[in-house]
Amino acid sequence: MPEPLCLIENTNGQLVANPKALKILSAISQPVVVVAIVGLYRTGKSYLMNKLAGKKKGFSIGSTVQSHTKGIWMWCVPHPEKSNHTLVLLDTEGLGDVEKGDKMNDTQIFALAILLSSTFVYNTMNKIDQRAIDLLHYATELSNLLRTISSPDLGGIEDAADFVSFCPDLVWTLRDFYLALEADGQLITTDEYLENSLRQKQGTDPSVQNFNLPRHCIQKFFPTKKCFIFDLPTHRKKLAHLETLRNNELDPDFVQQVAEFCSYIFKHSKTKTLSGGIKVNGPRLESLVLTYVSAINSGDLPCMENSVLALAQIKNSAAVQKAMAHYDQQMSQKVQLPTETLQELLDLHRASEKEAIKVFMKNSFKDVDQSFQKKLETLLEAKQDDFCKQNLEASSDRCSALLRDIFGPLEKAVKRGVYSKPGGHHLFIKKTEELKAMYYREPGKGIQWHLRRQRLQRLKHRGWRQFKGGTNE
Template structure:
């Protein structure tokens, strides 16, 4: 409303009227108010974020372009922003000589200026005011924090300076520039996304310029390298600072702004008609320059929204508060430390697709692949390009490698425990198979060896992997040798006893039941041989190693465990049925013979 009323004044010259209307069209944020985003922590040099200001930023939809004004204490920053927004001092940012409380920390205008773009998505230009440096009761580290945050988050950084560029002004900005340079540049290919893309910088010099050098020439001379033929350390430091300042923005511009009026304390009560015509004209030009330079802020390769701007402010404030006196290395390390944590998480997550246990060689190859992937990710995404930052980054890189090795050691321990658990379980299963085979009713050495070999091959060897394989394999082989020795002794003894019992049973059966003298005689011969032969030799072991015993064992193994059925019970059942069938047939024939004889006698 204030802008519209000024446009309607008929007493203004036509040129001033046009400029006033242009400012009113540009400043769509006149309905807003200043809100704190970052405030100082009482009695310290640290910063804290204000939730009200963050919420305002988070509610901004679409791309944002923060315009941040920095400069010395009471240099006219707040008044300049009020002029760009076309709002009065009473409703705009606090001006030092009109309010008891000046700007503390960083404040944002709650109503962003909407600017149309080519893709029809409006750009939100967010104006921010900062606390001036060298204010009473504030340390250099506090100013460094304000400047660093401003340089990182701004799309357009306006460095507002009265009269000229002093050496102290250059030094004050050097920390923010070095920090911004560290975060803007990364190692690796050009395709890597930076944390934030560098914005544009305006050197705004407010003074009454005399004829001669332009403001751009004055700034260029102030930032030019100083000749140092004698390699003075102090001059080297000055030149290093000047060199770093050239990296702060992709587009550095100098702009001169004359004093608006001789009465500085009454500026807030003056309209454009009362201000210097040159100032009003330059203000409109500055407004247009800011509009041209205000482009969407880029963060990690994508356009920054209000929500992401709020997240960036929180991260940078947290990083700036890490130490009492922040340094470029400490801030960059703070961001890289988060990257280290992400690399560790990525390394651990990669193992989720691999089940344990694994052989040590395979586990080592997997670790080497994941380690290389994590280190390459760190190298391609870490921040810092100067020698100092690379050295600090290498320290973090070495620490990352050590942490990944510790994660690998943990994985190796888990692999060993899992391997031991599975191998012990499979070993017990095969040992239980041996115990079951020891107790089989019809002993068979072929079945004993075959069943164990199948368990060892299909169960133990197929399932047991990893570092416990060798130890548990040796334990299983020892159990096999022990059980095999015990089985062989019991096997021969049981077979010998069985043959004795079968011969006695045959004698009884063929004498009293079936009455087959030939078969009874065979059984007697077998019984006498089995009872007498062991007494003619020194030990049973000699008998078990003889040829006839080996032949008997082969016949027995064929009967109880053959390739067709793999089951002695079925083969014995077949032989038993065949024997009973033949026996029954013989009995029926013997019973039928007397009947035929008695019939013939009756006929006679």
């Protein structure tokens, strides 16, 4: 391709795949390395993509406050370092265009870029802040939702290794960076700055959970992460003509930073891969484009007003399941029925319940009215009742079995009349006390051990009837 071509047109919020671009993809038999870039409009995304293409011009670089790129544009070039591979560059419409004012359309394009890429470049200004983290988190959640409702063959990834291979690498680029790379008085690398920004806090209160959730999701979705910072390229008055400036007219640090960025992308960007390790070529990438655009246009994705609610339903239902699975695992490891006392069982339940709630809090998402947490508490209460019932039954079965084993021979002896003789009652009482002591010494009887009183009382009366009128003893 001598120049970029629009891959996905965005007209009045409707996304349409461009047949000309799809025809180009369908002719690429080689595996593809797909690098997509997303960020706010007027932040220099297109400049970086042109550099990756090895050109000064190509993707539109605007010099005014108006966004130039609309939809998603594609440029397919030979990969400079991977032989027999095609480098597919995707430049996206800038987020937050005031002339468009459609947040849902923004996040749809954001999610498409994530789903189509093998390396995803997130281009932000100045520093990593909460707004940028929240936006990236929401786009990853929307990507998961979009992948799930698409074709099962393309979206159904259950195996952890498959999921990792499917997820793109994250390259976070910070333009016009002005902060000192220091933490606690020590110099840090750009990658350490990124990791620090995504580090979770300790604690379980709602404010900490809200802080941790987007960071946890981003860390999980992007196993491989890299960060690059860029100084201001040149004097602000010259930025309008950036694509025409020679390297000696640019800030030397900026030139070096761009070179390092390009080198990393060329060396480390992986081939786009589907579930099962299937490497994507042009026709498969074409299929992905059509699948995801169709899913968006079908209306299966929730509108902006309902999307957070839909994501919360999905995330929180899964969080409840994870919490209950953790509870079951903990109880199966800790509890040996029957327990000696009811309090012992309740203590084990409460410890497992506490851990289960922690698991839920870690994985929940905007459970504002705590409806899912209340559902979890109800399920845990039912589990406690069930364990108490099982504990009674296990104890009763254990005690009954012990009584049969220990006193069974005595009952048979009584029936045979062994003790129906002078002095027999005394021998019977002595034997009964010996067997009672043996019963008491047996461990693991649980909370129903007092059942022996009823059984032993019956034995005593039965034995007494054997001797009634038979002896003076």
